[in-house]
Amino acid sequence: MRRPVLVLNSTYEPVNICSTRRAVVLLLKGRAELVDTNGGLLRSERTSIPVPSVVRLNSYVRLPRAESRRLSRRAVLARDGYRCQYCGSTQHLTVDHIVPRSRGGTTCWENVVTSCALCNVRKGACLPAEAGMSMSRRPRPPSPGDYVLASQRVVPDAWRPYFEFVTA
Ligand SMILES: [Zn+2]
Incomplete structure (x- = not known):
């Protein structure tokens, strides 16, 4: 009952993580549907239900706009x-400005990325292409899924299809 369960919005976007107990309550109340199980069964006197690993909410939950999330070092690293x-x-x-501040780069979600100190020094006041470097993905405002992913030390395989980007 202590395994985390991935909760998806009705649009299949990751929303958060909850306990197995909470997920079962959502299922029993008809507020969510079972998407994936971890193979086990929860038994009660009258019935048994598969242990959820991923559930999907039946109605859409509005999430705060990602752009409005405060940009901080911590938030960039989590994204x-x-x-x-x-x-x-x-x-x-560290946090690197893709277009360096000295060249007019601003501090916005699209212009900051997580960079190790070595890469940051190597890039210096260059653009990535000038330094012969490339990024694994284009930076963007964070999605709720980024925080769900960052909060887990181990991401179950069953969850992976629901994240746009999964760092192996
Ligand atoms: Zn690096």
Whole structure:
């Protein structure tokens, strides 16, 4: 009962993670449908139901607009899965301005990425292309899924299809 369950919006976008107990309540109340199970069964006297691994809400939940999330070092690292977007390192992470501030780059979701200290130094005041570097993905405002992913040390395989970007 302690395994986390991925909760999807009615649009199949990850919303958050809840306990198995909470997911079962959502299922029994008809507020969510079972999408994937972890193979086990929960038994009561009268019935048994599969242990959920992924559930989907039956009605759409409005989430705060991602753009309105405060941009902070922590939030950028969480969005990027705590990995350098240039080389994949998880060590000595910093925030890099893609277009350097010295060249007019602003601090916005589209212009900041997680970078390890080495890549940050290597890139210096260059654009990534000038430094011969490329990013693993285009930065954007974070989605709720980024935070769901960042909160988990181990992401169950059954969850992976629901995340746009999964860092292996
Ligand atoms: Zn790096």
